[in-house]
Amino acid sequence: MTGNRTTREKLGAVFFAFVMVTSMVTIGGAAFAGSAAADASTWSAIASDDIPAENSSFNQTLTVELGLDANDNETVVLDTGGMPDGVTFVSSSNGTNITSQNDDFNVTEKDLNAGDGEISANVTNENSSSSVTANVTFTLHVGSTGAQPQSVSLTASAQDAGSDTQFSFDIVDAGGTGPSFNESTEYTSSDTLINVSVTDDVAVAEDTISVNATNTNTSTTYTLVENGNVQMGETRSSANFTDENNNKTEYVNLTTSLPAGEYTIGASASDTADNSNSTTGLGDGFDVDLGVSLDPDTVVANQETTVDVTLSNAPSGDVNYALLDDGTNLRTTGSTSGDTFSVTDTFDTGNNFTVAVSPDIDAVDLTYSNNDGASNVSVEDRNLVENYNVDPANPQYNGSATVSGTLVNSSTGDPVTSTTVQLNDTETRTLLDVDTTGGQDGTFELSTDRFPDATTYEVVDTSDGSTVETVDVGAADATVSLETEGNNQGGFDENYTVTAQSDTGAELSNFTTAGTPGNYLNVTGPFDGEVTGDNLQTGNLLNSNYNNSEGITNYSSR
Incomplete structure (x- = not known):
């Protein structure tokens, strides 16, 4: 039977085979079309960091340019198996990552265990209307204490598109002269923005960074950062010197308050190969002005007025001041050892008035442009x-x-x-x-x-x-009468109603104890239990003080 099928049986078998083959081709074509839609249009390595030898902790960044059509996605893979002996991968929680700074790219499904030979992620272009080309960064947190100087090449793949690109970099000799420093500190109206960068060809050891500011007027040095720890001020978002990663450039960005004066910046640090460096007088330095607040800051023309002046950032020692008209004409001069003083004058609309201050410029030499802090007095015709x-x-x-x-x-x-x-x-x-x-x-x-x-x-x-x-209008003298109602039964908790009335008719809402023994309300007792409450007006009696010799309990409001 099996060897002699009828013509009908043979035709059926042929038809079935044709259907099966056709179906498989159709399914295969559909699968191929689906993968083609996710191809990366651009996949090219554009930047890679060298790794310093003899470094226990270093974040290496490898950057690739990726192009995706609208709503497309791509699986990106970095082959880490090509790292040479002596380079180890530190826990991913300390820095290993795959990221993109472009808002249209969403990086998900990350596998960051570099020790398994690769890291990978899915990148989706969430822009539904246009293609996007942007950078994707692979960050590897590595140690290189056993690595020798050499050249290295790693492959990054756009897996769905089947495209590869190569990163080439070096394991570099740890020798060097130590970190270099740069400074761009500035003073705002209330705070000093400390901006110091520490750079090294190997990597900067965060825990060795120290930064200070010296007031050249008073010869006082303020320690801002010591061995990587902030001593004065607060870090800003642009700072990375406390992120526990030894980078080639560490940014010390702080906001702090300093007394008025002229300042120079000093800094010191070591790289991860123990090459150290230090500097004083870094950059151009900066000035901190005295803050000057006036009350009132607007006065009436031709009326004698006293203006109270409050200083912020005042240094120790005397501060000289002057009231000026038209920027240079002295109306009042003086000095203060505190942070407040006053000036009195008859201000007229024909002049511009300024209060100028300085800890080191003589009062008679202060002008609108020669000072360490100033504020203008506005004069109104009314x-x-x-x-x-x-x-x-x-x-x-x-x-x-x-x-x-x-x-x-x-x-x-x-x-x-x-x-x-x-x-x-x-x-x-x-x-x-x-x-x-x-x-x-x-x-x-x-x-x-x-x-x-x-x-x-x-x-x-x-x-x-x-x-x-x-x-x-001052307070009036008044006689206040109190009426107290209560059962006064021994052995029971007692609630008393106290009514206070003033002969002036004023509302009585605050009761205070004055003098010694104070405004006591004497009620015979003693009573069991505790006295509670914090306002006599509610009917609770306060501050019990039992006197055994007199057999009474004294209560006072507070």
């Missing part, structure tokens, strides 16, 4: 009050007062007429009284029967909304 009077001179809460004066133009001194003046509460903006400057003399008078709070009130010129004067 109305001011003359013949100002408050009656009574020291008004109190719940009391009355009359406020009067003459509103004049600060530049001309002429009376200002037909302008509304208000007396306001500075906190709540409550309007207490309004008057209009009258006649030809610009006089006004404001009054109130009752100040509703002990605070500062303002006299406001409504023509520009400026505060032209203030009224300080």
